[in-house]
Amino acid sequence: MRRPAKRLVSAPLARSTLPLQEQLYRRIRAVIATRQLTPGEKLPSVRTLASELGVARGTVDATYARLAGEGYLLSRGPAGTIVSPELQVDALPARAVRDTLKLAPEEDSGAELRPFQLGLPALDAFPRALWARLTARAAKRLSGGALGYPAYAGLPDLREAIASYLAVSRGVLCHATQVVVTGGYQDALSLMARLLLRPGDGVWFEEPGYFLARHALETASAQVLPIPVDDQGLDVEFAQEKAPRARLAVVTPAHQSVLGVALSLARRQKLLAWASETNAWIVEDDYDGEFHYVGRKLPALKSLDLADRVIYAGSFSKTLFPGLCLGYLVLPHSLIQQVIEAKRATAHGEPVLGQRVVADFLSDGHFGRHLKRMRGLYAARRDALASALRNAFGDRLEMTLRPGGMHLLARFPDAKDDVDLVRRALRHRLLPSALSAQYLGRTNDSGLMLSFTNIPEEQALSRAKALARALGMGAG
Amino acid sequence: MRRPAKRLVSAPLARSTLPLQEQLYRRIRAVIATRQLTPGEKLPSVRTLASELGVARGTVDATYARLAGEGYLLSRGPAGTIVSPELQVDALPARAVRDTLKLAPEEDSGAELRPFQLGLPALDAFPRALWARLTARAAKRLSGGALGYPAYAGLPDLREAIASYLAVSRGVLCHATQVVVTGGYQDALSLMARLLLRPGDGVWFEEPGYFLARHALETASAQVLPIPVDDQGLDVEFAQEKAPRARLAVVTPAHQSVLGVALSLARRQKLLAWASETNAWIVEDDYDGEFHYVGRKLPALKSLDLADRVIYAGSFSKTLFPGLCLGYLVLPHSLIQQVIEAKRATAHGEPVLGQRVVADFLSDGHFGRHLKRMRGLYAARRDALASALRNAFGDRLEMTLRPGGMHLLARFPDAKDDVDLVRRALRHRLLPSALSAQYLGRTNDSGLMLSFTNIPEEQALSRAKALARALGMGAG
Numbered sequence: 001m002r003r004p005a006k007r008l009v010s011a012p013l014a015r016s017t018l019p020l021q022e023q024l025y026r027r028i029r030a031v032i033a034t035r036q037l038t039p040g041e042k043l044p045s046v047r048t049l050a051s052e053l054g055v056a057r058g059t060v061d062a063t064y065a066r067l068a069g070e071g072y073l074l075s076r077g078p079a080g081t082i083v084s085p086e087l088q089v090d091a092l093p094a095r096a097v098r099d100t101l102k103l104a105p106e107e108d109s110g111a112e113l114r115p116f117q118l119g120l121p122a123l124d125a126f127p128r129a130l131w132a133r134l135t136a137r138a139a140k141r142l143s144g145g146a147l148g149y150p151a152y153a154g155l156p157d158l159r160e161a162i163a164s165y166l167a168v169s170r171g172v173l174c175h176a177t178q179v180v181v182t183g184g185y186q187d188a189l190s191l192m193a194r195l196l197l198r199p200g201d202g203v204w205f206e207e208p209g210y211f212l213a214r215h216a217l218e219t220a221s222a223q224v225l226p227i228p229v230d231d232q233g234l235d236v237e238f239a240q241e242k243a244p245r246a247r248l249a250v251v252t253p254a255h256q257s258v259l260g261v262a263l264s265l266a267r268r269q270k271l272l273a274w275a276s277e278t279n280a281w282i283v284e285d286d287y288d289g290e291f292h293y294v295g296r297k298l299p300a301l302k303s304l305d306l307a308d309r310v311i312y313a314g315s316f317s318k319t320l321f322p323g324l325c326l327g328y329l330v331l332p333h334s335l336i337q338q339v340i341e342a343k344r345a346t347a348h349g350e351p352v353l354g355q356r357v358v359a360d361f362l363s364d365g366h367f368g369r370h371l372k373r374m375r376g377l378y379a380a381r382r383d384a385l386a387s388a389l390r391n392a393f394g395d396r397l398e399m400t401l402r403p404g405g406m407h408l409l410a411r412f413p414d415a416k417d418d419v420d421l422v423r424r425a426l427r428h429r430l431l432p433s434a435l436s437a438q439y440l441g442r443t444n445d446s447g448l449m450l451s452f453t454n455i456p457e458e459q460a461l462s463r464a465k466a467l468a469r470a471l472g473m474g475a476g
Numbered sequence: 477m478r479r480p481a482k483r484l485v486s487a488p489l490a491r492s493t494l495p496l497q498e499q500l501y502r503r504i505r506a507v508i509a510t511r512q513l514t515p516g517e518k519l520p521s522v523r524t525l526a527s528e529l530g531v532a533r534g535t536v537d538a539t540y541a542r543l544a545g546e547g548y549l550l551s552r553g554p555a556g557t558i559v560s561p562e563l564q565v566d567a568l569p570a571r572a573v574r575d576t577l578k579l580a581p582e583e584d585s586g587a588e589l590r591p592f593q594l595g596l597p598a599l600d601a602f603p604r605a606l607w608a609r610l611t612a613r614a615a616k617r618l619s620g621g622a623l624g625y626p627a628y629a630g631l632p633d634l635r636e637a638i639a640s641y642l643a644v645s646r647g648v649l650c651h652a653t654q655v656v657v658t659g660g661y662q663d664a665l666s667l668m669a670r671l672l673l674r675p676g677d678g679v680w681f682e683e684p685g686y687f688l689a690r691h692a693l694e695t696a697s698a699q700v701l702p703i704p705v706d707d708q709g710l711d712v713e714f715a716q717e718k719a720p721r722a723r724l725a726v727v728t729p730a731h732q733s734v735l736g737v738a739l740s741l742a743r744r745q746k747l748l749a750w751a752s753e754t755n756a757w758i759v760e761d762d763y764d765g766e767f768h769y770v771g772r773k774l775p776a777l778k779s780l781d782l783a784d785r786v787i788y789a790g791s792f793s794k795t796l797f798p799g800l801c802l803g804y805l806v807l808p809h810s811l812i813q814q815v816i817e818a819k820r821a822t823a824h825g826e827p828v829l830g831q832r833v834v835a836d837f838l839s840d841g842h843f844g845r846h847l848k849r850m851r852g853l854y855a856a857r858r859d860a861l862a863s864a865l866r867n868a869f870g871d872r873l874e875m876t877l878r879p880g881g882m883h884l885l886a887r888f889p890d891a892k893d894d895v896d897l898v899r900r901a902l903r904h905r906l907l908p909s910a911l912s913a914q915y916l917g918r919t920n921d922s923g924l925m926l927s928f929t930n931i932p933e934e935q936a937l938s939r940a941k942a943l944a945r946a947l948g949m950g951a952g
Contacts, residue, residue, distance in 0.1 A: 027651065113621045123623045128616075135829070136612035140604075145589045147599045147797040173507065183659065183823055190822040212820070219821035321623040323828035344688070345695035346666040347659055351830050352799035353611070 009037075009044060020055050024063045032072055032083055040085045043073065114431035115463050116450045118407055121318050123454060125377055127370060131357070134366075138356040146356075150349035153340050154181025154328070158355045161362035162314070162328050169368070170289060171299030172312055174330045180339055181350050184327040185285060185315045189213055189250070192311055192329070193220035195342050196281055202246035204239045208258040208438035208445070213250060213285070222248075226440040229256050233263030236270040244274075248281045253301040254289035258438045258449065260402030260409060268301055276307035281332075283311045287318050290371050292404035293379040308332040316358060318406065319371060324354055382408065384457040385450065388464035396473050409435065411447035412473070418446040421471050428470040430463075496531050500539045508548055508559055516561045519549065590907035591939050592926045594883055597794050599930060601853055603846060607833070610842075614832040622832075626825035629816050630657025630804070634831045637838035638790070638804050645844070646765060647775030648788055650806045656815055657826050660803040661761060661791045665689055665726070668787055668805070669696035671818050672757055678722035680715045684734040684914035684921070689726060689761070698724075702916040705732050709739030712746040720750075724757045729777040730765035734914045734925065736878030736885060744777055752783035757808075759787045763794050766847050768880035769855040784808040792834060794882065795847060800830055858884065860933040861926065864940035872949050885911065887923035888949070894922040897947050904946040906939075 009031060031037045043049070046064065050057040064081050067073040074084045113123060153159065159179040166172040182188040197203070199221035205214060207226035217224050225246060227239040234251055249271060253263035263271070275282050284301045292298070302312040315327035331339055343349070361367050386401055386408060398411040415421060418434040425432050425448075435447040455463050468474045507513045519525070522540065526533040540557050543549040550560045589599060629635065635655040642648040658664040673679070675697035681690060683702035693700050701722060703715040710727055725747060729739035739747070751758050760777045768774070778788040791803035807815055819825070837843050862877055862884060874887040891897055894910040901908050901924075911923040931939050944950045 030651065031649065113624060120624055123620055126623055128619055132612065132615040132618070135615035136608065139608040139611035139615075142608070142799070143604055144599055147602055147799050148589060148596055149793075149798040150801065167506075175503065175506070183826075185824075186821075187823045215821045219818070317625070317824065322625040322824065323618070323623050325626065325824050325827040342695070345662075345691045347663045348661075348793065348798065348801050350659075351801040351827050354827050354829065 009049065020053075021059050021063050021066075024053070024055075024059065025066060028063065028067055029072060032087070037083050039083050039087045041083050043081045043083070045080055113454060114429055115455060116425075116433075116448075116467070117431040117454065118433050118449055118451045119318075119322075120451065121321060121406075121453055122374065122377060122381070123321065124456070125374065126321055127366070130366065131361070134357050134360050134364075135353070138353055138360065142353060142356070146352060150352045150355065152343040152347075152349050154179065154350060155352065155355040155359055157363070158359035159328075161359050165362055165367065166300075166312075166314070166330065169371075170286065170314075171303035172330060173303070174312075178331050178333065178336060180329045180331060180336075180343070181355060182313075182327045182329055183325050183347075183350055184317055184322075185287060185313055186212055186216055188313050188315075188327055188329050189283060189285075190216040190220065191339070191342060191346070192281075192283060193217050193222060193248075194346075195335075195338060197222045197247055201248070202243050204234070204243065204246050204249035204251075205440070206234055206251060206256060206258070207440055208435065208443070209250075209440070210252070210257040210285070211438060214440065217250070224440065229259055229261065231261055232267050233261050234267065234271070236267050236274065240270075240274055244278065246280060248283065249275065250283045250285065251301070252285045252287070254286055254292070254298055255402060255405035257285070257287075258409075258435070260405045260407075262298055262403075263301065268304060272301070272304060272307065272309065275309035280309065281311060282309055283313055285313050287313075287315050288404065288406050290319060291375060291378055291406055293375065293382060294403035297404070302330060308334065311335070319367075319374075320358065320361070324358070326350060326354055326358060378406070378453060380457055381452045381455055381460070384460035385452040385455055385464065388460035389450070389467075391461065392464035392468040393473055406453050407449045407451040409447055409449055411435075412471075415471070415473070416444075416446045418448060421448060424472065425467060425470045428466060430467055430470055432467070496529075497535050497539050500529070500531075500535065501542060504539065504543060505548060508563070513559050515559050515563045517559050519557045519559070521556055589930060590905055591931060592901075592909075592924075592943070593907040593930065594909050594925055594927045595794075595798075596927065597797060597882075597929055598850065598853055598857070599797065600932070601850065602797055603842070606842065607837075610833050610836050610840075611829070614829055614836065618829060618832070622828060626828045626831065628819045628823075628825050629653075630655065630826060631828065631831040631835055633839070634835035635804075637835050639806075641838055641843065642776075642788075642790070642806065645847075646762065646790075647779035648806060649779070650788075654807050654809065654812060656805045656807060656812075656819070657831060658789075658803045658805055659801050659823075659826055660793055660798075661763060661789055662688060662692055663801075664789050664791075664803055664805050665759060665761075666692040666696065667815070667818060667822070668757075668759060669693050669698060669724075670822075671811075671814060673698045673723055677724070678719050680710070680719065680722050680725035680727075681916070682710055682727060682732060682734070683916055684911065684919070685726075685916070686728070686733040686761070687914060690916065693726070700916065705735055705737065707737055708743050709737050710743060710747070712743050712750065716746075716750055720754065722756060724759065725751070726759045726761065727777070728761045728763070730762055730768070730774055731878060731881035733761070733763075734885075734911065736881040736883075738774055738880075739777065744780060748777070748780060748783065748785065751785035756785065757787060758785055759789055761789050763789075763791050764880065764882050766795060767851060767854055767882055769851065769858060770879035773880070778806060784810065787811070795843075795850075796834070796837075800834070802826060802830055802834060854882070854929060856933055857928045857931055857936070860936040861928040861931055861940065864936035865926070865943075867937060868940035868944040869949055882929050883925045883927040885923055885925055887911075888947075891947070891949070892920075892922045894924060897924060900948065901943060901946045904942060906943055906946055908943070 009028060046057055046060045050060045064073055068075050071084055073081050075081050158181055159176040162179045163174050163176040166174060193216055197220055200223050202225050203217050203222045204227045205224045206229050214224055225243045228235045233256055255262060286300050289300060300312060302310045309332060312330035316324050389397055389410060396412055396414055398413060399408060418436050422432055422434045432448040432450050435445055435449060436443055522533055522536045526536045540549055544551050547560055548563060549557050551557050634657055635652040638655045639650050639652040642650060669692055673696055676699050678701050679693050679698045680703045681700045682705050690700055701719045704711045709732055731738060762776050765776060776788060778786045785808060788806035792800050865873055865886060872888055872890055874889060875884060894912050898908055898910045908924040908926050911921055911925060912919055
């Protein structure tokens with residue numbers, strides 16, 4: 001039997017944009033630095049390794065030569081290559097071990113923020129110092145049973161704080177027992193899809209709609225049915241005619257997640273009546289319901305839910321920050337036990353510290369103040385970016401401002417290939433999103449979704465001009 | 477249409493051990509305190525509400541009377557009951573709103589720690605001050621992109637720190653790209669089951685075994701096949717004969733999760749050969765591999781995995797604390813992309829702060845020291861509890877000490893109904909677990925699993941005596 005260390009050397013290389021030679025070089029260094037191949041031990045022959053890895057012999061040859069040059073390996077000609085007997089493995093600094101295990105740079109994702117990037121709150125305006133203070137306090141108090149497994153449904157204090165907040169701010173009147181804390185919307189939707197849907201069950205889905213939500217539904221083997229969105233929101237009449245037997249509808253009633261329109265009251269009532277009559281469920285994704293700038297914000301669809309068919313989903317990713325990974329569901333009474341049971345089968349619950357800090361943030365009144373401040377900030381950033389885009393693009397751009405949401409939707413009548421526009425923008429490290437890519441079916445609709453949340457007013461014009469230049473639509 | 481607030485009043489009452497009248501009382505107070513029913517508004521009639529709730533009229537009557545007595549409601553005789561027009565809703569303290577939304581006490585789970593309770597590390601010995609310091613530091617540094625969505629596979633620094641730790645401490649040689657951070661073992665196993673199994677696929681499962689793992693597999697519609705565990709661990713020969721076509725084996729090779737035996741080297745090799753030959757997968761749950769007290773700890777099964785069929789699962793719930801909700805997988809190369817894709821469909825990733833603190837804890841060297849200290853502490857607590865049990869029970873008890881693990885297994889030849897023993901212990905707020913309940917099939921095996929991790933040496937004798945008294949086996 002071959003030793004595991006040799007096996008690691010010859011295990012398939014992972015998909016990566018690192019050159020094969022660099023990958024192999026790092027891997028062998030790691031194997032040596034972690035003492036799995038020790039001084040004097042033999043490596044696989046160049047021919048064997050090349051054939052096992054499916055790479056050219058030259059690649060292995062060059063890697064061995066490089067490592068020999070650095071003193072790791074010793075070539076003994078026809079007798080093969082060994083780990084240098086002189087190598088002082090103990091003298092390799094711990095840092096070197098860590099370096100050799102380092103991820104390729106492009107896998108180190110999640111860190112860089114790009115202009116116009118969707119789905120993020122204003123990260124520069126988050127009250128970091130306050131949050132750090134609350135976190136430090138909560139961490140200090142964590143002891144005894146609180147270190148143990150969290151309740152599956154969430155921290156009781158947090159569930160109560162959420163229920164209070166929803167009653168006052170979203171018109172959702174619920175008992176804390178209906179609130180279940182989740183790891184965010186994706187986690188929540190995926191949980192509900194697994195629980196409520198059997199393979200092939202139909203789901204009304206906004207067309208265009210949020211692709212990660214679609215992905216969660218498809219992963220649960222649902223049949224995702226694209227339902228057009230018009231100026232009144234989801235076209236419920238169309239859906240009822242085409243797919244009356246669907247089991248679930250997933251909607252963003254406050255500001256539709258792509259087009260930004262609100263679901264009209266008439267449509268809300270029709271949707272609720274349909275669910276009630278057919279015993280279907282509705283998932284209301286209210287991720288940006290707080291971010292309304294013109295007139296009063298609309299109460300949640302859930303506030304009209306007389307028949308208890310709406311599963312209300314909230315997320316702290318947009319109202320606080322995404323790295324927190326916390327959200328919540330307000331459940332119909334008939335689903336509470338099932339959902340908690342399903343959480344038990346698939347998770348240990350959510351981390352207790354984050355839940356504690358959010359509970360304190362809510363019940364100490366910080367949350368309300370933070371949301372108010374963000375509404376003001378976003379209103380200003382939205383106006384600034386809208387003006388800047390009009391200024392930079394002139395009549396090459398068409399844009400209808402919606403009263404809420406977290407992005408602008410710009411259409412360019414002279415440039416219909418929005419995927420190509422995105423490609424061009426990416427070359428300049430700008431990250432708009434293509435409207436056409438949000439459609440499940442074919443579409444002639446095209447344009448760019450541009451988030452304004454992370455663009456300070458004073459940068460709006462330069463960002464807009466940079467975009468215009470990147471797209472080849474610059475004024476000058 | 478009736479107003480939502482009224483609908484809430486008459487929505488079905490949740491299952492709860494609170495008396496119906498108390499539930500209704502709290503609900504109506506909440507509806508008023510959250511201004512969904514305003515002063516002067518009418519409540520449903522006693523008859524209507526009683527019939528909608530399916531409760532006796534007397535219950536509603538008494539609740540209305542109580543609320544009238546407290547000034548919330550005003551009875552106008554035949555004209556019905558209204559919210560008291562004099563009520564100063566604004567003057568209701570915020571605290572009252574929160575109180576009315578409070579959970580029933582028995583739902584406030586996860587807090588109390590009971591003697592002998594399984595599955596918890598020593599919560600009294602966790603380095604809280606150090607942890608709080610690292611957390612405060614990490615929270616202070618959290619800014620910009622780090623507040624955004626975490627990488628699906630986990631924080632790169634954490635993945636690298638885990639890979640370094642595993643190489644040195646568990647003999648598992650892997651690249652950081654193979655490490656995927658999870659929300660703990662339950663989350664990890666559930667994810668792998670959804671990814672690898674089709675409904676009805678067979679899974680070798682230790683008999684007896686860890687019931688929550690079984691629950692995760694059953695939830696993924698797997699066919700859980702109980703495979704006996706003997707003194708060599710999982711009986712691989714038996715499994716190969718009975719169910720050679722199983723798709724997955726889930727094992728705890730270090731110390732079998734119920735009986736505490738180690739999987740022998742011969743069995744390890746047979747298991748790996750089976751997986752390699754049939755293209756089956758193995759999940760290695762190494763939750764307590766670090767907790768070995770006699771002789772050297774065994775390297776992980778994964779360290780022998782030449783064919784890359786073992787999915788190694790580690791958890792910080794036992795080595796740090798459960799409320800952290802973090803664990804990790806080491807994946808075969810062929811599964812990396814699929815797993816990251818599956819995480820993307822079902823979650824946003826794990827909270828960034830906890831990942832940061834664990835990464836710092838590992839790379840600053842605290843983790844190694846902590847594990848060493850815990851090994852010493854557990855060895856002492858294990859010996860102390862074993863002696864104390866022998867002392868308290870005399871020859872009514874049979875116990876074989878295993879070289880590792882987190883609990884003792886005590887059998888009582890004169891008392892074969894272990895579920896009844898647990899029931900008796902519970903009455904004294906002690907929480908042993910019944911051995912027979914860990915079996916999927918019928919069994920004559922019976923006994924108690926008794927965790928020693930949270931029983932300080934100086935309390936061992938009093939706890940043992942309390943248990944003996946509770947079970948009616950006290951010496952005097």
